[in-house]
Amino acid sequence: MRVFLGEDARWPAGVFRTQERAESWIRAGKLAGMLTEHPLDTGVYAWAIEQGHFRPRAAHQQTPSFVGRFTTAYQEHFHHIEGDPDRSARIKDLVTGSRDAATHRFHHRLPGHDEVGGLLL
Template sequence: MQEATFVWVLMCGSRFSCGVFSSRELGEAAIKKYGLVGTLTQYPLDSLTYDWAIEKGLWEPRKPHETEPRFIGRFTSRSKHFRYGHEGDDKSESPAQADE
C-alpha cells in the first residue's frame, strides 16, 4: 500500500472548514495572521479517517454502534489534532475517538 498523503484542515467554529493546507506550518501562519481560534487537524487524502485509523492500528471498533454510518461519519483519529486560541490549550496530540 502506498504511503498516505495528508492535508491539514482548519475549523474555526463553523460546520465547514475555513482552510485546507499542505502543511501544519502554513495552517499555523494563517491562524497567526488573522488571530483565529480553532482546530487544525491532519487528515489522510483518499481515505476515510475511520479506515485509515484501523489500517494503522490506532483504533478498532469494539461495540456494534462503532461500525454504523453515523459513528463512521463523525469519527476523527485526532492523531494530529491541535487547538489554537482556546484557554488552557496545550496544542498536544489527542487519542483516536469519534466526536459525539
C-alpha cells in the same frame, strides 16, 4: 493535508498542504480552533483501523452515521487560541513512546473530545 476547524464551527474554514501555510493563515486571522492532519485518499475511520488505533467493539461503531462522524485524537492536531498554538499549551498528539498516560488523559478531557479520544464535531 491539514484542516482547520474554527471554534464552534461545523464545517472546515481552511484546508492546507503544509503546516507552515496553515499556521501563517491562523496567526494572521488570530483564529481559535483546531488544526488537524488528515490522511489523503482514505477516511479517518479506515486509517485508524489500519494504523491499529481503533477497533470497532459494538455494532453501532460500524454504522454509516458513526463512520461518517468518526475522528480520532491519534491524528496530529494543534489547538489554537487567538492564532497562537502556544497559548493553548500546544497539545500535539503524536503517537510516540514519550507520551505518558497522564498527558493522554488530560488531553481527552478537553472540550471537543469524547471518551475514546474522538473529536466531537
